[in-house]
C-alpha cells in the first residue's frame with residue numbers, strides 16, 4: 439500500500455473554546471498506481487485530510503502509513519525526509535517562484551534536497567517539461583506563463599522526485615473548462631505512465647467521474663468510497 443489510514447482524527451484547537459473536530463475516524467487505503475478523486479462540499483475537510491496525508495499537518499489520533507512507514511512518532515526530520523522522498527504536491531495556486539526559470543522551478547524539490555541537480559536530474563526535469571508541452575518555455579521566468587501553463591509547471595515539479603504518491607488540491611479549480619480538461623489529462627497520463635498513485639481534490643464531477651475511484655467526505659466523515667460510476671446516487675442528494 440502507498441497509503442494506509444486507520445481511524446485518523448484531526449481536532450483543531452483541542453481543549454479550547456475554539457475546538458473543531460474536522461476529521462472523524464478516517465480509514466482508507468490507496469494502492470500503487472491508483473487514481474482517486476476526493477470530493478465533498480466546501481468545509482468538509484478535504485484540504486485538512488490532504489495536508490495530514492502529505493505530512494504538512496499532524497493528526498490528533500489514529501495511524502497514517504506512507505509506503506508502509508508509520509508516521510506517528512516520527513521526528514520532524516524523518517517526516518520531512520519521507521515527504522520529500524515519497525510525495526509530490528500540486529495546489530490550486532501553484533506557488534511558483536516567478537523570478538526563476540521554468541526549469542529551475544521544476545528542479546526546486548531536488549535542489550532543496552540534494553543541492554545542485556545532477557545532469558541526469560536536469561535531463562529528467564527537461565523531459566517532464568517536454569511532456570507537459572513547455573519545452574519552449576524552459577529558460578523563461580514563470581511569470582510570463584498563462585495560468586494553465588503555470589499549473590503544468592507545478593505538475594512537472596511535483597513529479598520530478600518520482601514520488602509514489604501525488605496529492606493535488608483543486609489543481610484545476612482556477613482554470614477554464616478546456617484548460618482544466620487538458621491539465622487533468624496530464625494527471626491521467628502520468629498516473630498510467632509513471633504508475634504513481636494520485637489523490638486529487640476536485641469539485642468538478644466531469645473530472646471526478648474520470649477517476650476510477652471516488653472518496654466522498656461529508657462533515658469530515660467518509661460517506662462513500664468506491665467506483666466513481668456508482669457515486670452518482672451519493673452525489674445526487676448532497
Ligand SMILES: Nc1ncnc2c1ncn2[C@@H]1O[C@H](COP(=O)(O)OP(=O)(O)O)[C@@H](O)[C@H]1O
Nearest residue numbers: 450458460478479480481482483484485486487
Ligand atoms: N488551521 C485551522 N484551524 C482551525 N480550523 C481549521 C483550520 N484549517 C481548517 N479548519 C477548519 O476545518 C474545516 C474543514 O476545512 P477544509 O479542510 O479546508 O475543507 P475543504 O478543503 O473541504 O473545503 C473547516 O471548518 C475549517 O474552518
Ligand SMILES: [Mg+2]
Nearest residue numbers: 484485486607
Ligand atoms: Mg480545500
